[in-house]
Amino acid sequence: MQKNEHKVTYLKAYQLRSLDDVQRVKDDVSNGDIVIVRFTPLVRKSVDELAKAVEELYKFANALGGDIARLGEDRIIVTPPGVKIYREGGLKY
């Protein structure tokens, strides 16, 4: 963790449309990026698929040593190790 490490962290926001998109989130977060996914399209498609996707992301974030939290009604934030989500009032905001 040197300050002259010239890696830029990206914060990426996109939609989760299918279980396939879960892999994209994993790849991005594994690369050190922060991802905010909006899961509305998946809710409309299949609640089962959404449940699987969310479970997979929780397992992934925990295994990686990152963090994960819901943001508002229809988003989830997944962070790599080194980025912690500050939960004020359970991060309902």
Add this chain to the structure above:
Amino acid sequence: MQKNEHKVTYLKAYQLRSLDDVQRVKDDVSNGDIVIVRFTPLVRKSVDELAKAVEELYKFANALGGDIARLGEDRIIVTPPGVKIYREGGLKY
């Protein structure tokens, strides 16, 4: 300014209730944290105050060399230098 040895980055989410809260965002981002503010309470209170708050945050982010973008209908993300917001389709997601 540069004390990122072992520094954990926090991603904080909270509400923007008044112009005073803008200072909190500036302090957090100056400390290297990422902030997602939900500005709904301020919209309800005063559109003028919201406009001022948003303008102030844009100026602040640009002056600091960080990044700023809207997230969905009612949130703004502000990042410190070193964290760039990846705009896919204008970050409407």
